[in-house]
Amino acid sequence: MAQVTVSIDSKTYRMACEEGQEEHLTDLAARFDRYVGHLKGQFGEIGDLRITVMAGIMVMDELHELQRRMRGLEAEVETLKKTRDNALTKVEKTDHDLAAALTEVTGRIEEIAGKLSGR
Numbered sequence: 454m455a456q457v458t459v460s461i462d463s464k465t466y467r468m469a470c471e472e473g474q475e476e477h478l479t480d481l482a483a484r485f486d487r488y489v490g491h492l493k494g495q496f497g498e499i500g501d502l503r504i505t506v507m508a509g510i511m512v513m514d515e516l517h518e519l520q521r522r523m524r525g526l527e528a529e530v531e532t533l534k535k536t537r538d539n540a541l542t543k544v545e546k547t548d549h550d551l552a553a554a555l556t557e558v559t560g561r562i563e564e565i566a567g568k569l570s571g572r
Contacts, residue, residue, distance in 0.1 A: 461486045462493070462501065488512060 454469045459482030470478045488508035496504070 459483075459486075462489045462504070485512065 455472045455475050456467055456469050457475045457478055458465050458467050459479055460466075461482055466482075468478060468482075485508060488511050489504055492504050492507050492511075496507075
């Protein structure tokens, strides 16, 4: 396990993470620190635990909103897939019908040509 030191609200914390995840964990801690800093700027010193809980709730609210948007996008993708599948089915049917019509017309033309050459 790798270890990194992160800073949140001017306090350092030593944390363990999987090898190769050090930069990711450092970035996450920096983002969380920005939430804490934002709240401290709005409310002042109201206690470390309270600020941390509020920041955690803000993060969870953002996560909830992103999940809601993702569900909406997934539903839109499914609708688009169904529309695409329906369009492909119609194209296949149209191609089949067109091929059948061309075969019929070709047969008629050959029949007419045969009659004309047999005069």
